[in-house]
Amino acid sequence: MVKKYLLYIHDLGSFTSLSPTSQIIFSSENIITTAYLEAFNQNDKFLVISEHRSFLLNFQNLNNTEITFNKIFEIEIESNLNSITNPFKEIQEIEYNKLLSSLLVNLISVDSNLDKNQERVIDNIESQSLISGFNKIYFGSPGTGKSHKVDKTIEKLKSHYYERVTFHPEFDNSTFVGGYKPISVKVKFYEGENEYFENEVHYKFVPQAFTNIYERAWQDLDNQYYLVIEEINRGNCAEIFGEIFQLLDRNSNYTVSPSKELKEYLMHEAFKDENHDGIINGLKLPPNLSVLATMNTSDQSLFPMDSAFKRRWDWEYVPICYEEYYLDENSSKQKNDSFDFVIDIQDGEKYSWIKFIEKVNLNHIKSNQSLGMDKCIGNYFIKPEKDNTIALKPFINKVIFYLWNDVFKDEDNKVFEENTSYEDFFPINTNGKKKIKELFDRIELKPKLKEPLIYAEDDVQLSQVAEPQQELESK
Incomplete structure (x- = not known):
């Protein structure tokens, strides 16, 4: 069964007055590559549908820079398309979509005077034409x-x-x-x-x-x-x-x-x-x-x-990101959410999660030839429970266990002290807190600076007035 493929062109404009022998050329700006040539041959015929008129086009030429069609004849849009007896090219849907996509990309890029209806038609056709599997x-x-x-x-x-x-x-x-x-x-x-x-x-x-x-x-x-x-x-x-x-x-x-x-x-x-x-x-x-x-x-x-x-x-x-922002696959600037994660070891100090993985990954894992990047810790290896804060218990149970059991267990390293074991981190509220503090010191991870308290002007004046009263109360 021969398939009749339709080339949907949003508006042929001045092409409607062309004679049947005229050529219609679409520049593809290198969008079409030689890989597409296998699907098309000279004199293949395509039916082109515009908003107001339809044409039967004879495929004349295709190269890396342009597509050339010869107009055979014009038909009314209401005509019964199935009554056309001219043979049509049978091609795979994916090749048809490639050609259609290329035509649309060029036509849209050069025509800035489209009304909203035409834009909707093009958006719908373009979205369908670009569907392809990978x-x-x-x-x-x-x-x-x-x-x-x-x-x-x-x-x-x-x-x-x-x-x-x-x-x-x-x-x-x-x-x-x-x-x-x-x-x-x-x-x-x-x-x-x-x-x-x-x-x-x-x-x-x-x-x-x-x-x-x-x-x-x-x-x-x-x-x-x-x-x-x-x-x-x-x-x-x-x-x-x-x-x-x-x-x-x-x-x-x-x-x-x-x-x-x-x-x-x-x-x-x-x-x-x-x-x-x-x-x-x-x-x-x-x-x-x-x-x-x-x-x-x-x-x-x-x-x-x-x-x-x-x-x-x-x-x-998918790389590890140590910066606050990064460029996605569309070169758009995106926020690195993990940049704001903090580790709370419940001793009054909080530590930057990004700085922690940066020091462990770059100074202790990547530099070890027997480990390399495969063993590094990613940005979202652990996720905060709330307020971007990673609590001590899940940090020890997940992150420290991974480093101990899967990364450094049989390796000489400076992350864990000699003659220590994972059990030494328990109980968490006592030994765990102490061991984590020592581990951070060994990898030279400093706590985050506490944000200074900012007082309103009235509060400062009030505190100055209150000081003598406090002295009197203390006597």
Whole structure:
């Protein structure tokens, strides 16, 4: 079946008066790259819909700087488009979206006289055209905010548009994709003229996170969907993904033959169509499904990823930030919330959390060749309970335990004194307070300066008047 793709152009303006032999050229300003050329050939035809008129265009040329179309003829917008007999180019949706996106970006950038209706039309078309799937792993030290980055991506979405799972050593393919599970079913029986019911154990294919989001994304290509995988390196990725890891290769037309039970489920229950694009030629990731994952580089994974699996992902390192402000991926200045965190050791002194991790990370962990950045403490390794204050008890139970057990246990270091153990920090209210104070001294962490008390002018005068009275009372 030949697909008829529509190029939605918001307004062709003076193009309406062009003769059928005229050329229409859109400059793409290097937006279109040679990678797109595979989808288009000379003399491919596209139907272009504007607000007032429609055109059938002949694709003439495409290079890194411009797109050229020849106008074939003009039709009325009310015309029955299905009655057009001219052949149309059959291309993948993702390539069509790339071309559409490039055209729109250029047209919007050069036309500043759009009315509100036109802007709404363009915004709607542009948002649909830019939908495309990708695979990305956020990695870094523990507590750097990897899951927070994922949360920012999906925070405004309803749960229908994403699935979220956490990998662990017992996670397997049936837990990720789906498999047969026993269910209790009431079955009707007859004894003579009497009928009765009994529960029987039947086996049914039960879809899991991957299949659920795969199904929903294919049935709603106009919206973006996400599969989120937390702690991806804590599971056996080769076993969990199985053959579907080939689908992660976005630059190919790979399809994967599903298992018999998965195929039957998709054909008869999910899509209810044996010729659906999501199953007809095998499994293929829908263009609107993105896979996001997080990974702690400090975890000693039981199942390391192989290179074939790794190269199918985009990797984004999430660094530790020691400054009050930072630039996000859009070069916008953002506040580092952890900059205001303080550690309260309940002796009247408070210490800067940022200064603490900076001194430990840079002076004692990163400088140790056998440790490196993987073991560093991230900005949000621990979160304050209230008022940006980290209490003594959770600080010892979480931060000190991590440093003692996972970082410096078998290492020569100056953070912990010699011949000491983690048990020496207990009881917390006595020994813990003393040990933390000594630890801070060893890493040269100074307490935060107390804010000076500011008195109003009237208060100062009142205190001066009150002093003689206090002296009289003390006599």
